[in-house]
Amino acid sequence: MKKLLAAAFLIIWLSATVFSVTGYQVECPPWPDCLECRCESPMPTIGPSATPTLTPVPTPTTTPGAGITIAHITDMHAGKYYTDRAEVVIGLINQSEAVVIVDTGDCTENGQPSQWRKYQTVMALSTIQWKAMPGNHDTSWPLGDASWYWDVGDYRLIGLNTRILDWTVCDAALDTEKLCLIFGHHPLDESGVSWQLKARLRLDNVIAYVSGHTHVNALSSFEDIALINGGRVSIGSWRLIQLDGRNVTVTFLNPWG
DSSP states (O other), rough: OOOOTTTTTTEEETTTEEEEEEEEOOOOOSSSTTTTTOOOOOOOOGGGGOOOOOEEEOOOOOOOOOOOEEEEEEEBBTTOOOOOOHHHHHHHHTTTOOSEEEOSSBBBBBOHHHHHHHHHHTTOSSSSOEEEOTTTTOOOOOOSSSSSEETTTTTEEEEEEESSOOOHHHHHOOSSSSEEEESSSOOOOOOTTTTHHHHHHTTTTTTEEEEEESSOEEEEEETEEEEEEOGGGGOOOOOOOOETTTEEEEEEEETTO
């Protein structure tokens, strides 16, 4: 595990957008089970009832014209890993300035009912609203619509189901004057996602793409778009994403270092 000193500050100036990262950057720990995320669960059978729909989420109370802070978690893998550290993280988020939580998937190890019960027990500890989208391990999905958009203050958060891609859903959500952040389980350069997603990221109102899957905290960019990737919450990793206009500031956090 490599760490940057807590005082280290990385600022990337690109076009009109500022990306910054505080704290430390964490690579995948040298645990034998850490890279299992490269496996692919079988795709579910797609029938008429599985067709994604665009569903707005109720808007949390925010101050008009003010920036907002989003908490990002990912890859709990309930049923494979213990959830005690994830429970601590939710408690820390409750005490933070975050107004919502977004989970970018692999909520469970393979979508079993007992695993979903564990996951929902953890998320029930949250005192703020949250939304999630499926990862490749989530072979079932009991959490409502897997594709959604969420207007939070002056921003639109878009949940992209990268298991069953339906770009008409994403494009309908992007048809707005609000600044947009897209959330999906797979990073930008994952096979089957990259070129279609890059076309959407080039839209003027998109300022960030947030993902998980690799179990590694990372901040990079695509043209003038912030690319934020998250380590798994089952080892205590989480992020605060602060938005102020087009400026995106990311703080990588883990109470266990």
